[in-house]
Ligand code: MG
C-alpha cells in the first residue's frame with residue numbers, strides 16, 4: 502500500500518461513529534425482535550395466491566399493534582417516498598420492491614425486508630423465502646448468500662475492518678459462481694435507520710473503518726445468480742437485476758463485541774414457521790449465527 506492509502510485508512514478508521522451503550526444495544530435488540538415477530542407473522546401467510554399487498558398489510562398492522570412504527574413507510578430519497586411497510590422483491594427484483602397486487606406463484610423467490618422503529622431505535626432485517634418448491638439453482642443462491650452473511654458476521658470483531666466483512670462476503674459468493682450487487686450496501690443502525698459506516702458486500706481485507714466494541718451494523722449481502730448490474734424500475738424504488746435473473750438478500754443486525762459478534766436479529770423466528778431455503782446444519786461450529 503502507498504502512504505496515502507495508509508493515511509486514508511487511518512482517517513476512515515478514526516472518524517466518528519456512534520458506539521452504543523449496553524442500554525442502547527438492549528433497545529436495538531427489542532426492535533430487532535419486533536421485526537422478527539413481524540416477519541414470522543408474514544411468513545405464516547406466504548403461499549401461492551397471496552398478494553404482496555396482503556403481506557404488507559399484515560406487517561403494518563402487527564408493527565403498529567405492538568406500539569411501533571414502520572421504518573420504511575414515508576422514507577424519502579430525492580422526490581421518491583416509499584409507500585409501504587415491507588420491501589417485497591420477487592425473483593429478479595433485488596431489493597426495495599413495492600408491495601403490489603402481485604399474487605405469489607409456485608417457485609417464486611421472495612425477498613422481504615422489514616423495518617420498525619420502537620422506543621426511538623430502529624430494527625431492520627430481511628430474509629429471502631422460497632414460495633413452494635424452488636429451483637435447485639435458486640436454492641444454491643440462497644445457500645451461498647446466507648453462508649456469506651455468516652462469514653461476514655464472523656469478521657465483526659474488534660480490530661478487524663469493514664473491508665474484512667466485505668471481503669468475506671464477496672469471496673464466498675464469487676467462489677460459488679454468483680455476483681455481488683455493488684450499488685447498494687449495508688449500514689450502521691441506531692436512532693437513525695441508516696448510520697455510518699457503510700458496509701459494502703465487496704472489498705479488500707484490512708481496508709476501511711476499524712471495528713470497535715459497541716458498533717451496530719446491518720450486514721446485508723444482495724447476491725445475483727447472473728451479473729451484478731442492476732436497474733431501477735419506473736416506480737423509483739424497485740432495484741432489479743439487469744439481466745432478469747434471480748437475486749437473494751439476507752440481512753442481520755450485528756453488534757461488535759470483544760470475543761464474538763452479537764447477532765440481534767434471530768432467524769429462528771422465521772425458521773420455526775417455514776422451511777428455510779438453505780441448509781442450517783452445514784454450518785461449522787465457529788460460524789456465528
Ligand atoms: Mg438495511
Ligand code: MG
Nearest residue numbers: 614625626627
Ligand atoms: Mg433492510
